[in-house]
Amino acid sequence: MIDAMGSKYLQIQNVAQTFKTAKGDFPALREINLNVAKGEFVSLIGHSGCGKSTLLNLIAGLTMPTQGTLICANREIAGPGPERAVVFQNHSLLPWLTCFENVYLGVERVFGHSSVVDRRVKESKTELIDRTNAALEMVGLSHAAQKRPGEISGGMKQRVGIARALAMQPQVLLMDEPFGALDALTRAKLQDELLAIVANTKSTVVMVTHDVDEAVLLSDKIVMMTNGPAATIGEVLGIRLPRPRSRISLADNTDYLGYRKAVIDFLYTRQAHVEKT
Numbered sequence: 001m002i003d004a005m006g007s008k009y010l011q012i013q014n015v016a017q018t019f020k021t022a023k024g025d026f027p028a029l030r031e032i033n034l035n036v037a038k039g040e041f042v043s044l045i046g047h048s049g050c051g052k053s054t055l056l057n058l059i060a061g062l063t064m065p066t067q068g069t070l071i072c073a074n075r076e077i078a079g080p081g082p083e084r085a086v087v088f089q090n091h092s093l094l095p096w097l098t099c100f101e102n103v104y105l106g107v108e109r110v111f112g113h114s115s116v117v118d119r120r121v122k123e124s125k126t127e128l129i130d131r132t133n134a135a136l137e138m139v140g141l142s143h144a145a146q147k148r149p150g151e152i153s154g155g156m157k158q159r160v161g162i163a164r165a166l167a168m169q170p171q172v173l174l175m176d177e178p179f180g181a182l183d184a185l186t187r188a189k190l191q192d193e194l195l196a197i198v199a200n201t202k203s204t205v206v207m208v209t210h211d212v213d214e215a216v217l218l219s220d221k222i223v224m225m226t227n228g229p230a231a232t233i234g235e236v237l238g239i240r241l242p243r244p245r246s247r248i249s250l251a252d253n254t255d256y257l258g259y260r261k262a263v264i265d266f267l268y269t270r271q272a273h274v275e276k277t
Contacts, residue, residue: 009171009204011035011071012033012034013070014032014069015031015032015055015058016031016065016066016068017029017054017063017066018066026229028051028054028231029058029232030230030231030232032232032233034233036172037204039202039203040204041220042205042206042221043207043209043221043223044208044223045208045209045267046225046231049228049229050226050227052208056208060174061077061079061080061081062086064078085168085173087173087174087176088161088176088178089181091160091161092161093157093160095148095150096148097148099146099148099163100132100136102149103167106167107131107135111127111131111168112128131167132167135163135167138163139163139166139193141160153186154181155189155190158178158182158190159190162178162194162197166197166203170203172203172206173205174205175207176207179211180210187214194218199243199244212260216259216263217247220239221236222236222259222263226271234271235266237263
């Protein structure tokens with residue numbers, strides 16, 4: 001048995017995904033093999049339609065693979081679970097609830113009930129409230145706890161979504177282009193906040209992104225996907241930049257620039273060449 005605390009905390013073994021469509025079978029993914037270590041930050045990057053979100057949904061247990069197996073902490077992924085929390089590009093907040101209530105709803109579902117599976121003991125209402133407040137404080141939104149989504153900015157809404165995910169203390173945080181709809185300055189601010197949060201929580205993160213700079217800044221490993229259909233992993237690039245990281249100090253760092261060039265070369269030179277041939 002592989003130690004869940006080791007380098008194979010999340011395992012994706014020979015996974016393929018085919019969808020039934022009106023025009024017949026559509027092979028989205030093929031032969032996906034990937035190991036993610038505990039506490040590792042992994043970015044999935046590639047052109048639109050390469051199956052990044054499909055792979056993330058498989059890890060989340062929102063869909064089941066046509067072929068292969070996904071394992072998290074030595075347990076096969078057979079559906080959604082509180083040990084895997086998802087932050088979507090759309091914050092998915094309930095507009096009639098306050099920021100506090102949106103986070104509390106998830107906390108209550110996870111910690112308001114006992115569980116034999118993961119030996120979780122039901123928490124009191126006071127403990128649930130404290131857990132919710134702590135999550136909002138972690139993302140700097142204590143002052144907006146009683147505001148509704150319509151009363152706050154897009155960046156703040158996304159922070160509420162992150163707080164909701166973190167409040168459930170997931171073993172794996174899954175993020176599907178969480179900053180994709182934000183302006184450049186807000187995006188940069190939330191990237192920096194995410195760096196601090198991950199350093200504090202030691203979370204294992206798998207994030208879908210189209211942004212090369214975001215991937216290099218945040219990641220320990222960048223998984224570069226080939227173009228679809230039947231997309232697969234084309235290359236895995238380890239990012240060996242010291243932490244904590246600062247976007248300012250990395251701006252002219254030769255290693256950073258080298259990693260950035262390697263990703264751009266894969267996406268815009270090698271994959272473009274494959275398309276032409």
